[in-house]
Amino acid sequence: MKYIKKIVLENFQSHKYTEIELDQHLNVIVGPSDHGKTAIIRGLKWALFNEPSGDFFIREGENECSVTVIFNDGSKIKRYRSKSKNAYYLYNNKGEETVFEGFGTKVPEEIIDVSSMRKIVLDSNQSSSINIGEQLEGPFLLSEKNATRANAIGRLVGVHIIDDALKDTLRDxxxxxxxxxxxxxxxxxxxNSLAEYDYLDELIVKTKKLKRIKGHIHNSQMKLNRLVEISEYLSRINEDIILIDEYLNKLENLNRIMDIEKDLTNNFNNYNYIFGRYIRLDRIKKDIEYNNNLLASLINIEKISEIANTANVFLDRVTKLSKANSNLKGVNLSILKNQRLLNELKEIDKVKKSMVIIEEDFLKITKLLNLNSRLDNINKSLSIGKVYIEKLSNIENISDIKDLLELKxxxxxxxxDYKNKYDTIINRKVEVEKGLSQLIKEIESQLDQYKNILIKLEVCPLCFSNIDKFRVEEIINNYR
Structure with missing residues (x-):
């Protein structure tokens, strides 16, 4: 036989966390008033029958609650409720979990199959749980009305089926x-309404006749339009015939005109040929006249060629004489230059000896200048080295200062970095303080609304006892 082995209540009304072991036969819960006995029954009904609805039974100061019912075969049902979630959790004897959500006010069939506990329907408007009895509740059916007991007994033996069938039949x-x-x-x-439309049959016959007449008129109109179009087309053809006849009358002498045109073409071609020959003849005449003038001017051509040969001979002689004269002048200038050079180079041996001495002195001076420059460079390096040695006399102190600077x-x-983090934290603190002030304002407004609701109800939402304004103030102050 399957029975409830344990009940676990978490944050359900006055129960923070409560575990209750049950016997497989009869279980009775006893204790002082206002110690959570009714809350246990209410939690059990909430887990098995999804009653009552809402979330008012969540313990004060908590955001969620749950009731777990564990059976002797290892299966388990957990009813869970928070401000944002409403669910059933079903665990079989192997510990496998199944979640149910969105079931409304009904209990999922899988939960009912596991618990095997259903409410007994007493009549069409009332049901009762025979497995669970509350405080001051009488024996089954004895505290009910006669009609309710009769309906319940009828339902137990199956008579309600006939009653329901009779009710349904009479209603049908x-x-x-x-x-x-x-x-x-x-x-x-x-x-009566159709009697007013008896004339419609006669009207239908007339309508059909009118449609036939209308069709005949339409066909006649189409034929008439077609005849009008044909007549207009015929009139246009007649006009074209008259115009063509006029053109034909005007073109009777067309063959003669064509012959005249051929004669004119031949005469024009002959004229062009003759005109071209005339222009060529005129050009030839001009060439003959030019050639005659040229022959007249070239009568003494032989004498002119002899004179030209003589002139060429004299020209060659003049050219040769001018070249010889210029060469003579150049030779004279060269002689003068050479004489001057000979006069200047009388003491060339002394000059050569002086050149050798000068070259030797120049080499010595060059070596001395190089040595001098090297000496200057060495002196400069020595002075720079002395300065560096003086500056680096405190090198140990500089190393310490360098280490100190790196540490600083x-x-x-x-x-x-700490300053940046501090600024970030300060900004975040300001934002959080703003958010907290807004939340405090919202909490105050919600507490005011809650206070007004409690004053109107005058009932504690946890233990359902009567409260006054002072008790309401205490509850609100606990939240604050």
Missing amino acids: IRNLNIKRKNHEEMLESLQ NKQLGKLV
């Missing part, structure tokens, strides 16, 4: 009689 008969009466009245009304630099970087 009444509905059918009402429908029949309504249909008869509607039929009579329709017949690292500390400065850390301080800058």
